[in-house]
Amino acid sequence: MQPEIIDAALPEPTDRVESFRRDYRSRHVGDSYQGHLHLGFTIVTCLLVIIVCLMQLDGVSARELLTIPITFLYANLVEYFGHRGPMHHPWKGLRLIFERHVVQHHRFFRDDAMAFDDSRDFKAVLFPPVLIVFYLVGFALPAGLLLAWLTSPNTAYLFAATAVAYFLNYELLHFAYHTRQGSWIGRLPLMSRLRRLHTLHHRPDLMQKYNFNITYPIGDWLFGTLFRRTDRANVRRR
Numbered sequence: 001m002q003p004e005i006i007d008a009a010l011p012e013p014t015d016r017v018e019s020f021r022r023d024y025r026s027r028h029v030g031d032s033y034q035g036h037l038h039l040g041f042t043i044v045t046c047l048l049v050i051i052v053c054l055m056q057l058d059g060v061s062a063r064e065l066l067t068i069p070i071t072f073l074y075a076n077l078v079e080y081f082g083h084r085g086p087m088h089h090p091w092k093g094l095r096l097i098f099e100r101h102v103v104q105h106h107r108f109f110r111d112d113a114m115a116f117d118d119s120r121d122f123k124a125v126l127f128p129p130v131l132i133v134f135y136l137v138g139f140a141l142p143a144g145l146l147l148a149w150l151t152s153p154n155t156a157y158l159f160a161a162t163a164v165a166y167f168l169n170y171e172l173l174h175f176a177y178h179t180r181q182g183s184w185i186g187r188l189p190l191m192s193r194l195r196r197l198h199t200l201h202h203r204p205d206l207m208q209k210y211n212f213n214i215t216y217p218i219g220d221w222l223f224g225t226l227f228r229r230t231d232r233a234n235v236r237r238r
Helices: 013-028 035-055 067-084 095-108 119-124 129-150 153-177 191-201 218-222
Strands: none
Touching: 013 095, 013 119, 035 119, 035 129, 035 153, 067 153, 067 218, 095 119, 129 153, 153 191
């Protein structure tokens, strides 16, 4: 089954976005949902894990410190291939990821309607809390235990702290890309460039081909999927 690509020709894009947003809110955003609590849970949980990991370090060697850049690059490539793969293609067993990303997120936010309207729309941007817990318990913890056994406890704690910090960085940057254009967040250093790359990714005719890194376009640069041009005439909409 081919991934669903949104036809940009009919009807008017902004009308379709608003219609989808109303339907999404009625179906997926409960009355008890609090966007700021969701954002706060993400930040506080990740910071607590990072702090606990850093507090366990003892006599870190220069060799062990190499864990930080290696983990950063690894996380960037996981982000890239995860986004380019199951998030944009309905792989068997991972269909829910595709549904949440392409069928929901990319319809909720288009390149001409990138900003959320209020805090209840945070649900369309942030990972659900249950997936955050799964990431920490199902990925960071087992990988850290394996590294502690193969190398040293310091390496394991540095890996876990860096991986969780990268995930938090991912969430905050992605959140920032969907704030209003004139907000103070958009004026942060490098934010406009990163935001532009993600905005281009939200063009329906580009989203299956370019700019799969949400954070820093290392994977896109390495694998030839980085697209910088903003002139719409350069790439024909379909």
